[in-house]
Amino acid sequence: MLLVIGRTFSESLKNFVRNGWLSVAAVTVLFLSLFVVSLLFVVTKTADGILKNVQEKANVSVYFKTDVQEEAILKAKSDLAGYSEVKSVEYVTRSQALENFKRNNADEPVIIKSLEELGDNPLLASLVIKANDPAKYEAIANYVKEASFKDDVSRVNYGKNKEIIEKLNRLIGETKRIGLSLAILFAVISILITFNTIRITIYTHKSEIEVMRLVGASNMFIRLPFIFEGIIYAVIALILSTLFVFITLNFIVPQISSVIPKEIISTAFTGNILYLLGIQLIVGAFLGVVSSMIAIRRYLKI
């Protein structure tokens, strides 16, 4: 068996080299399919990462009027903590809010200065609520508006994050759709081209195949070189595509790191590299082997 695999494999290597440009075409288009699949994978993983990031930061802030006593706020806090959708409630006092504000704007002397000139603390005490499920923020906000302490509430703040989350969800859906149709398109083209390449290999080896049959070579021995040829295409395409995804990311990540945190993209790639290679291997081998099989079925009479 090992002998058969060795002999047929070296035969397929020879075919690969002799086919020249045909091999290049087959590998290129297989590579493109895999590349699109990989990029799609990295982009959706990154978008997922961003989404998760934003969702973690999402909350509902309930601001209380300045004349509300602390006991009333604490009472509201325990009330909210009892609500089933709420994961946690954090009380931010007016002075804490001021400190946070100062820290966040430490780079903006104008703001700090105008704050000092104001003399009084203009910020409101608030409860920061996190939900178990990001989709439930609206429900929580509505709950607050109907709650017993609703008259103490100055305003409820949750809208902003909701928009971002929705936008991201749409973006992910869109990328997945476009990417998937591109991947399918390339997959079809690569099957056609690989199939054709192997068909031509079979044709140019007509006399060899005839002789092999006459001398009683097993069907496996006759077929294997063509299947190996498909696998060789796939493996080379896989190596190229992984390399190119890596290069592309190295090129793109610094450019967009101001918009998207670098770690999210890198973890989307490195954290899933085995998974990515696995997907590529399955897709590549599938395309390569399926194309060879179709060609063998149609053109290799045994």
Added chain:
Amino acid sequence: MIKFDQVTKKYKDDFVALEDISLEIKEGEFVSIVGQSGAGKSTLLRLVYAEEMPTAGAVYFNEKSLDSISRRKLPFHRRNIGTVFQDFKLLPKKTAFENVAYALEACGAPKNEILEDVPQILEIVGLGEKMEKFPHELSGGEQQRVAMARALIHKPLVIVADEPTGNLDPVSSAEIVELLLKINNLGTTVLLASHDKDIVNKAAKRVVVLERGKIIADDAKGKYKIS
């Protein structure tokens, strides 16, 4: 050893190549099958090495119907049969040695066996000196002898020769027949299809005459005759 039992072979467009053929060939026999082009000689031989299957009737090899052999096992049946053709069917990019070795490689023989057997068989067909020559460097007769060496490398039970001398001059043809007779003397059954009167008469063995797909004569010590 080989038995045709009421075999009929029709091709796609209902062309009848063989009709109701019953024929038995015993082990060690040398049978010449003669007839004009299109008489069904090649079809008869193709049925023996299972390149074609009969439309009706059955072909038996060592009492086993070829119908009953699965496609997967077919290659093993073919290893019992060495084939030689008019156009030699040598691979042009391989030397004489490689052409013969290829038959062993394709069947999974180990390397040391190949290195031992191939020169030996080339010696037998008289090409010991020309092992490293490519087909285009050999004469027609020599190329056919390479093909014979390849057919013999599996030590087959039967040699099937379909017009082996069709492309050869009379001297080379005579040499090929002598070689076939020599192989036959060593115990291998030989099936020779030919329309060359001289070589059939030279063999002076059993002659089966085919005409339009039917056997019209079967003589144990036959001469080539066509009505």
